[in-house]
Amino acid sequence: MARRKREPMSEGKKNIIGMLLEEYDIKSAKDIEDALKDLLGGTIQEMLESEMDEHLGYQEYERSGNPDSRNGKKTKKIRGVKDILVICADGLTGMKEAVSAAFPQTELQRCIVHQVRNTLKYVGEKNKKELANALKTIYHAPSEDAALETLDRVTEKWEDDYPNAMKSWYKNWDVISPIFKFSSDVRKVIYTTNAIESLNSGYRRLNKQRSVFPSDTALLKALYLSTHEIAKKWTMPLRNWGKVLGELEIMYPDRLG
Incomplete structure (x- = not known):
């Protein structure tokens, strides 16, 4: 394969490189690495903070002994299972x-x-x-x-x-x-x-079809889609569910909201 011909560097790029060489006194590959870290570090941090704020629902807080703290952030709302009967x-x-x-x-x-x-x-x-x-x-x-x-x-x-x-x-x-x-x-x-074992059986069938995944994210996506397909079969309501719910509300007052 023929090597692509490199285009000549523009004057603007030459001026930027010259400014960087002068600003960081670059004399070695290590100096270049340090300069890039300094230049890009702030930009990456801003990108991460924007991702946390706008997409994941996290906000900054002052460090404390809060057990829910994660990476210098805390959730706006505590999520997950709070109670099980x-x-x-x-x-x-x-x-x-x-x-x-x-x-x-x-x-x-x-x-x-x-x-x-x-x-x-x-x-x-x-x-x-x-x-x-x-x-x-x-x-x-x-x-x-x-x-x-x-x-x-x-x-x-x-x-x-x-x-x-x-x-x-x-x-x-x-x-x-x-x-x-x-x-x-x-x-x-x-x-x-039996209910959860049936779900696990569906996951095992997925694993038989494809035993190797390129990344953790790929596996999570496959499990999500598999769950979505399995859930389509959950169409039958529990027998006498109204009576069951009423009994649970009596036995566990203030825990079913």
Whole structure:
């Protein structure tokens, strides 16, 4: 490929270079680097401040001990999740402590589906269906006291054959039991993590289609578009949602606005 012919430098450019050489006493490549930093630093700072003010909704403030400060700025309005009524989660180690630290008023509910799976992994194939039906009588119980009585009966029946199967119910009872505070309509909303697992499954399908992304921004854009497509399927309202909302407003006054 032929090298493009360089055009002669104009007088204006020559004068600018001459002024820079004289102003910064440039004698080496390091002097040129320092001069460029001095010239462009202020301009870049002004551009960043304009971006923060006009596009991201940030404003300047005097430094203080404010925990919401970011890079010498603070938000005009604190964003993000402020409160959660109930979190349904699997048995991930540290989840209970993390929820308690971040949202001390939040109820942590163990996913019943995960709890049942954890139980049945200790059971032989020929007995899985029978024990699964017995477990339903525990988490379908009308109250916590009734559930504990049923738990004892189920454990007594099966512990000789499968001594490890029911241990996790007693160990995790503090995070299994919150569900008994609610009616059956609310229980159907909070008893499983299937909804978020379905969303994660959609993200995994995206990853199978393309496992390498040129940048973090490209990945975020792909996840955003994937979420947008998945959300199109969320057309069915929750059954008896009005009743569910009314019960939650009674149980958690002043927390639903």
